[in-house]
Amino acid sequence: MKVQEIRELIKLVDQSSIEEFVFESEGSKVEMKKSSGVTYSLAPQTAAVQEPVQAVPVQAVPATTEENPIVQEAPVPEAPKSAAADENLHKITSPMVGTFYQSPSPDADPYVKPGARVSADTVVCIVEAMKLFNEIEAEVNGEIVEILVKDGQLVEYGQPLFSVKPQ
Known part of the structure; x- marks a missing residue:
C-alpha cells in the first residue's frame, strides 16, 4: 500500500461517520479508530517517545514592606530564538x-x-x-x-x- 493511498483512506475515514476502519491486503494491515480527539494509528501500534521537559529557572519576587516599598521585578526568561523564527x-x-x-x-x-x-x-x-x-x-x-x-x-x-x- 502506498503512502498516498493511506493518506486518502485517512481523509475518507475522517470525513465519514465511521468510528473504526480495518483494511488487510497482501499481508499488510491498516487500522484506524476515531476518538473524541480524532487520532489515527497504523497497526502495529507503538508507544510514543516523550522528550524530557526542560525546567526554566524562576526568581522569587520580594514582597513590599514599609521599609522596602520598591518591588523588584523578576526577569522574564527569554523565549528560545527558534520560536520566533x-x-x-x-x-x-x-x-x-x-x-x-x-x-x-x-x-x-x-x-x-x-x-x-x-x-x-x-x-x-x-x-x-x-x-x-x-x-x-x-x-x-x-x-x-x-x-x-x-x-x-x-x-x-x-x-x-x-x-x-x-x-
Missing part, C-alpha cells in the same frame, strides 16, 4: 506512524544535515511502517534548518521532522 519555516511532517531514519542504512551518511540545500523532490529521510521503508521528500525548495527528531525515534502521523527555510 519558526513562523517563517516550513515543517516537513511525517505522513504516517513509524520509525524515523536519517540514512538509507546504518553505515551510510544521512540524507541531509542542517544547512543542506534541498529541492521539493529531494529525499530527506525514511519512515519505516509495517516493514516498508517509505522515502520522505522535502516538499519545498530551501535549506534544512533543524532536524527535529532523532535517528531511530518513533514518529506519529503529522509530527514535524524537519524545519526548512523556504527559498
